[in-house]
Amino acid sequence: MKNSIKVERAKKNITQAQLAELVKVSRQTINAVELGKYNLSTILALKISTVFNQTVNDIFELEDTDLDV
Amino acid sequence: MKTNYLFPYQIKKIGWILFIPGIILGFFFLIDQSEPNFLNVTVFSIARQAIFDDNVFFTLTQDNILDEIIGLLLIIGAILIAFSKEKFEDEFISKIRLESLVWAIYLNYAVLILAIIFIYDMTFFWVIVLNMFTLLFFFIFRFNWALIKSKKQIRDEE
Numbered sequence: 001m002k003n004s005i006k007v008e009r010a011k012k013n014i015t016q017a018q019l020a021e022l023v024k025v026s027r028q029t030i031n032a033v034e035l036g037k038y039n040l041s042t043i044l045a046l047k048i049s050t051v052f053n054q055t056v057n058d059i060f061e062l063e064d065t066d067l068d069v
Numbered sequence: 070m071k072t073n074y075l076f077p078y079q080i081k082k083i084g085w086i087l088f089i090p091g092i093i094l095g096f097f098f099l100i101d102q103s104e105p106n107f108l109n110v111t112v113f114s115i116a117r118q119a120i121f122d123d124n125v126f127f128t129l130t131q132d133n134i135l136d137e138i139i140g141l142l143l144i145i146g147a148i149l150i151a152f153s154k155e156k157f158e159d160e161f162i163s164k165i166r167l168e169s170l171v172w173a174i175y176l177n178y179a180v181l182i183l184a185i186i187f188i189y190d191m192t193f194f195w196v197i198v199l200n201m202f203t204l205l206f207f208f209i210f211r212f213n214w215a216l217i218k219s220k221k222q223i224r225d226e227e
Contacts, residue, residue, distance in 0.1 A: 016223070024159075025157070025160070025161065026159050026161065026162060027223055028162070028219040029161035029162070031219070031222055031223050031226070032219065033161075035222075038164065041160050
């Protein structure tokens, strides 16, 4: 799964720590999600998109590798 | 996210307070195996069988309770350390927790399997004794190592 959290953060000018605080998770979580190392829960995806005033699909996108199961 | 079956974060400290004396006493007990006299007490026993003796149930018996104290300090301490929430226990931390638990169980039984094959007699008895505790030790080690690694990842980016 690809995501554009880093870009959105830059647009809004907030750090990982600030985003983490806004959605009430640890900094490690935001970091791992941003690096694509952790597939976050739907609830967290919804919360993050709300912070950026976007839909989940605007920020998170399936990759081809996600479909090979 | 609501995380079940975990103790509050503050309890972790109590875990260390129990665990550290447990590990120190345990270490000396393993080396020395001497038992201080004042710990010889009468205890209630549900079942016991001395060597070459019959099983007896629900009796009072004499025992030195040093090993019981060490065992309880180590197990209760390690459980409280292992299963108290982190300061920020969220879904990612829960995932690390689960992975570490699976890893620790594999490692613990891998050690036991090797011991079953290669270790015999009283040495095997001591391996089983240690094996009671190592599952928790392995978990605590792996979980904290993974947490430190994820924190280091953040520092590396700064």
